[in-house]
Every structure is written in C-alpha cells, then in structure tokens.
Amino acid sequence: KKDTFARRGEEDATVSNLKRNKCSIRTFRMTMALFSCDGYSSPTRKGLRSLLACIPDMNQLEDVELGGGMLIENNHDVDILTGAFRDHGSLRKITLDDFIVYATEFPKNGAPDNPSPLLEPLFVETSSSLLLLESLNLKCYACHKRWTQSFVSPTALIPLCQSTSLQTLTLSNLGLTDDHFMLLADQIAQTKGSVLTELVLNDNRNSDKGIYAIVNALLSKDSIIEKLEMLNNRRPNKCTSELLLDRLETNYTIKHLKINSQHQYRNKIEFYLLLNRMGRKTMSDPKVKQDDFLAILENSKDNPSLFMYFLRENPSFIFGKNLKVR
Numbered sequence: 656k657k658d659t660f661a662r663r664g665e666e667d668a669t670v671s672n673l674k675r676n677k678c679s680i681r682t683f684r685m686t687m688a689l690f691s692c693d694g695y696s697s698p699t700r701k702g703l704r705s706l707l708a709c710i711p712d713m714n715q716l717e718d719v720e721l722g723g724g725m726l727i728e729n730n731h732d733v734d735i736l737t738g739a740f741r742d743h744g745s746l747r748k749i750t751l752d753d754f755i756v757y758a759t760e761f762p763k764n765g766a767p768d769n770p771s772p773l774l775e776p777l778f779v780e781t782s783s784s785l786l787l788l789e790s791l792n793l794k795c796y797a798c799h800k801r802w803t804q805s806f807v808s809p810t811a812l813i814p815l816c817q818s819t820s821l822q823t824l825t826l827s828n829l830g831l832t833d834d835h836f837m838l839l840a841d842q843i844a845q846t847k848g849s850v851l852t853e854l855v856l857n858d859n860r861n862s863d864k865g866i867y868a869i870v871n872a873l874l875s876k877d878s879i880i881e882k883l884e885m886l887n888n889r890r891p892n893k894c895t896s897e898l899l900l901d902r903l904e905t906n907y908t909i910k911h912l913k914i915n916s917q918h919q920y921r922n923k924i925e926f927y928l929l930l931n932r933m934g935r936k937t938m939s940d941p942k943v944k945q946d947d948f949l950a951i952l953e954n955s956k957d958n959p960s961l962f963m964y965f966l967r968e969n970p971s972f973i974f975g976k977n978l979k980v981r
Contacts, residue, residue, distance in 0.1 A: 680713050686723035697726040697757075698735040710739040717745055722752035724796065727773065729758050737776045740785065747789045749781065753796035756806070774806040774829070782814035791815065792825035792855075805830035805860070809838045816842030818849075825855040836865030840872035853882040857913075861887065866914070867895045874902035874909060884913040896920045903927035907936035930964065938965055 685706065698704055703725070710716065719740070727733065740749060758773055774793070781788060795806070806829045815821060816839060826835075836856065843851055854873070859865075866885055873880050891899065896916060900923055903909070910932045916924055934951040937943055948969060955961035 679715060681715050682718040682720075683710065683713070683716060684718075684720040684722075686721075696724055697728050698732040699728065704735060707735055707739040711741075711743060715745060716743065718748040718750075719746065720748075720750040720752065721754070722750065725751065725754040727754055727756045727758055730773070732758075733774060733776055737780045740777075741780045742784045744785070744787065746785050747787055748792075749785075749788065749790070750792040752792065752794050754794070755796050756798040756802070772805055772807045772811070775808060775811055778807050778811040778815070782811075782818070787820055788818070789820055790823040791821065792823065793827070793829060794825060795828040802830060805832060805835065807831075807835075809834045812838060813842055816849075817846050818851075819846070820850065822850050823853040824851060825853075826859070827855055828858040831856060831859035831861060831865075833861050833865040833868070835859070836861050837868040840868040844872040844875075849879070852879055854880060855882070855884040857884050857886045859887060861885075862889060863892050863895050866891050867898065870895060870899050870902055874899070874906050876905045876907075878906060878908055880909055882911040883909060884911075886913050886915060888915075890915045890917055893917075899924065900927075907931055907939055926960065929958075930961065933961060933965075935965075935968075938968055943969070 696703060698707055710719065736751075740746060756773065781791065807826075809832075812826075812835065815824060836859075839854075839856075843849060843854075854869075856869070866889075869883070869885060870891075873883070891914065897920075899914075899916070900920060903924060904927065906927075908931065910928060912924065912928055914924075933955050934947075937947055938951055948965075952962065952965060955965060
C-alpha cells in the first residue's frame, strides 16, 4: 500500500513521482488545506489538474480522497473530476470531503430557467463505470453562492441504490429533498443482494416526510443497515418518532443512529442502540452458545437495565439446563 501526499510548491515533483510509481499506488490522499485557494484548489487550475490527470493511469488505485476545501467553481471542474474517476475499474473508495461550491446556479447552456444539477455527471459516471465501488463519500462544506436546487437529481441516485457492492454512501449537504430520500428508501429496500450498511444524509433540505420514508423502509426487522445519520435543523414529529421506536424494538442490526430526536424519545432510542451494540442479535439466536451468553452478560453487568433485558429474553439459560450455576 502506497500513500501519496501532495504539498504546496511540490506539485511538479509529486506529479513526477506519481507517474513513476503509477503501477504500485493503491491510495491517493490529498488535502487542499495545505494550499492557498488562489490558483490551486480548483480542479481547473494547473496544480490540481495535473495531479488529477495522473489518476487514470494508476491501474492499481483503490482509494481516492480529496479533502480540505476543494473549490467547485464551474461545470468544467466537475468534468475534470469525473474524468479522473471514469472507467477506473479498480477503484473501491471515493471521498470528496468538505468541498466548497463556488459555481453559479446555471447549466452549461446558461439558461437560468432550466438549471441542471451541478454534480450530475459525477454520479452518472461513477455508478455506471465503477462496478467495484464499495464506498462513496461526498460532503459539501459550504456554498458561496445561493443555490435553490439539489446538486444531483433523484434519478441519478438509482444506480447507486441498486449496487450490490456499495457498502457506504455519504451524501451530506448536497441539497437533497424529500424526493431524494423517498427514492433512496424505496430503491435500497427493493434491491436484492444489497450490502449497504452505512448511510449518511446529514444537512440536506429534507423535511420530516423524508425521514419517515427512510425509517419506514430501511429500519425494518430484516434491514442490514448498521449506521444511519440524518442530522439537520429539523426534528421528527411525533408520528415519525413513534415509528422509529417501533422499528428499533425489532431491529437488532442498527448500532449507530444520529437524528435530531425529541427529548422524550431520546433515552429509549439510545437504549435500543446500546442493546444492539452489546449483542442483542446474538442473544436472540435460539442456538446461542453458553460462552457467548455469559460474555454478553459480563459486558452488561454494570448496566442493570441491559442485564435484566438479556435475562428476560433468554429465560431458558436461567431456568433450563443449558447454564450451570457456578
């Protein structure tokens, strides 16, 4: 595994190093915080463009991470990013962390009455050509010019939802609406063979309706989601909160959940999550081994509520012959 880091003033040497070792590099990480925003951190600018141009030739590359304030100033920036990832069959993880949108809300043809989503090409290309992709993490830090639309259309998310290799999906602060949330919920739930275990949808423009759709479809008893985040400045209403508690009562898989829950529901939500982290799924197995049962009890002995819950759920270990008193 070879990591490559680029620093300001060293881009020429870094490009030479990348070309020389292109067949052995598996991980490419770069933070724009090391550079001045003036002249470097936009993909269109020479320094970053030269580095991104090396990525298609790294035939062993599996992990690309660009973070720390990369500027997206226009559609051409998106095209350069998309070109770096396109048809890169070995890529398994793409992370664009804390990028800053500085583009206007107009498409290439400049028609303000019919704006096109800025990041649409990136989603279309990654979902169609990166068949081994296991993790896609996109997090917008800020938008310097007011945007009223999402950076991607709902339909562009469908191939990602139908992927049987994608395990982690982060779409934070991309202006996603209730339509995006409902589509994500339906498509992921209906995809046979889905391996998606982590879904992060923080700081979007959804309402309670979108949260309800995700909770209803993706926190069922048979769900494989282990981590779910939907933080924004809105709290779920009573109906959604009660649905969430109902789902958590029978869902033994979800272990990490971040949501702006109302205070009266918060303790119960945390209790169910703690049960799952401590091993509720293991304890629910009728064939659970005695050693596993004892180990879970040992780990929960400092929490009387957990301890008594596990005892109540497995009375045969106490009153039957499976557990020897010692």
